[in-house]
Amino acid sequence: MNIKLLAEGGEMKPGPALSQKLGPAGIPINEVIQKVNEATKNFKGMKVPVELEIDVGTKEISVKVFSPPVSELIKKEINVTKGSGQQLKVKIGNASIEQIISIAKTKLPNLLCKDLKSAVSTVAGSCVSLGVLIENKPAVEAVQEINEGKYDKEIKAEKTETPEEKKKGLEEYFAKLKAQQDKLIKQEQDAQAAKEATEKK
Helix, strand or coil, rough: EEEEEEEEEECCCCCHHHHHHHHHHHCCHHHHHHHHHEEEEEEECCCEEEEEEECCCCCCEEEECCCCHHHHHHHCCCCCCCCCCCCCCCEEEEECHHHHHHHHHHHHCCCCCHHHHHHHHHHHHHHHHHHHEECCHHHHHHHHHHCCCCHHHHCCCCCCCCCCHHHHHHHHHHHHHHHHHHHHHHHHHHHHHHHHHHHHH
């Protein structure tokens, strides 16, 4: 019996979908959850693809954990829980090229990429839809720069640690940008509220 799930790393809870599958086969659900949580505990705060192989005869359970989707790894790396939803208008974080290389290295075995550079480009592409800046720039520009070879030195050296000073610069840039974004969003909301108020009159 083979079951595929997307589990909350280290924090999976019993749910109807799982009990419907396991109940009839007489597999103890708590034991399965315990095994999945044990296997995914390094991915706390992320959704992880998991495959359960259950021998109905012997009740033997084996858990196979796949690496989380790129978007989950990006969110964990920049410490956010969800993507922007309005990626052109609202940015949710500012990643360094080192962070992108680090994610690309983690995912390289699962990506259909011929080398680390194309994996880095793929990960940077995922930042576009999440609304994540890379090196203070829109991810679209960063993808172009990666492909043009601007970060070849870092990629070749497989740099995955962001220097402290650079990290500080990226955070300061994003803090300013966020303040501007919040101001614009508030203005839009106020304008919308005023418009609704006028229409009600």
